[in-house]
Amino acid sequence: MDLSGKVAIITGAGGAIGRATARLFAQEGATVVLADLRKEGIEEVAREIADDGGKTSTVTLDVSDEQAAVHLVHSTLTAFGTLDILVNNAAISKETPILEIEAADWDRILAVNLRSVFLLSREAFRHMKTRGRGKIISMASASAKIGGLVVGAHYAASKAGVICFTKSLALQAAPFGINVNAVCPGPTRTPMTDAWGDKANKDFAAKIPFKRYGEPQEIAEAVLWLASERSKYVTGEILDVNGGLVMD
Ligand SMILES: NC(=O)c1ccc[n+]([C@@H]2O[C@H](COP(=O)([O-])OP(=O)(O)OC[C@H]3O[C@@H](n4cnc5c(N)ncnc54)[C@H](O)[C@@H]3O)[C@@H](O)[C@H]2O)c1
Incomplete structure (x- = not known):
């Protein structure tokens, strides 16, 4: 899964899955642009990766902001000369029941989880098109396929949008x-x-054929495969990594 010489942007790189993905990419030789709303998280990841001998840069931004998204791709190209891999991983989630979702909350979740995927993918595509290669990987969710059992309908709908945008x-x-x-x-x-609480997590885990939740590293390994040349004939795929919870 060698990523030597590749340049990757990972959004939400200060979060659990983003961090695991960034560390794995760096271990495989990629230069990783760590992008997140929260500065502290990505600075910590950058230090961890530097301690292991990896190369990163950090960008603090709101991925739903068009100018900031355009700037993220442009500044990556200026700094490193290319962009090989984009991982759209940043997202927010809420567990609000439908009758309690306010329109502003709906808009915010859709903006962070879906509009950002469009904006960053558009900018990455613009560059990758001229080079004739590139990898764009976005984080959807099992809730996009079966509805949100715990997470809110706005989150599930945003992730369903990610799936259809990916195919288009x-x-x-x-x-x-x-x-x-x-x-x-x-x-x-x-x-x-963790924020769902012990009871909800125990009940949910019991519904999963593997009887446990996934680990961030296990999600990161799937992202790595899609970013590598090992998956070069794979496109438009929505890869389930869920211990058998959803099979389609
Ligand atoms: N954790 C799960 O069980 C689970 C399940 C299915 C899908 N996912 C998806 O995997 C991805 C990563 O999830 P996670 O559990 O690591 O989440 P997390 O909350 O640990 O990390 C998300 C990161 O995104 C960043 N972020 C939030 N809003 C942002 C914005 N506007 N601009 C830039 N960065 C922003 C946060 O600061 C955070 O560092 C998300 O897309 C999530 O929807 C997670």
């Missing part, structure tokens, strides 16, 4: 040799699911 972009990017895929994690052991 895969069709348009294929003639240029670009792979566009998504990963659909089931519940994964992260602060996001």
Whole structure:
């Protein structure tokens, strides 16, 4: 899964799955642009990676902001001369029941989870198209396929949008040799699911054929495969990594 010489942007790189993905990419030789709303998280990841001998840069931004998204891709190109891999991983989630979702909350979740995927993928595609290669990987969710059992409908709907956007972009990017895929994690052991509480987590884990949640590293390994040359004939794929919770 060698990524030597590759330049990757990972959004939400200060979070659980983003961090695991960034560390794995760096171990495989990629230069990783760590992008996140929260500065402290990505600075910590950058230090961890530097301690292991890896190369990173950090960018603090709101991925739903068009100017900031455009700037992230442009500044990466200026700093490193290329962009080989984009991982759209940043997202927010809420467990609000539908009758309590305010319109502003709906808009915010859709903006961070879906609009950002469009904005960053558009900018990455613009560059990758001229090079005739590239990998775009976005984080969807099992809730996009079966509805949100714990997470809110706005979150699940945003992730369903990520799936359909991925397939549309895969069709348009294929003639240029670009792979566009998504990963659909089931519940994964992260602060996001910790916040659901012990009872909800125990009940949910019991419904999973493997009887446990995924680990951030296990999601990162799927992302790595999609970012590597080992998956070069794979595009438009929505890869389930969920211990058997959803099979389709
Ligand atoms: N944890 C799970 O069980 C689970 C399940 C299915 C899918 N996912 C998806 O996997 C991805 C990573 O999830 P996680 O559990 O590591 O989440 P997390 O909350 O640990 O990390 C998300 C990161 O995104 C960043 N972020 C939030 N809003 C942002 C914005 N506007 N601009 C830039 N950065 C922003 C946060 O600061 C955080 O560092 C997300 O897309 C999530 O929806 C997670």
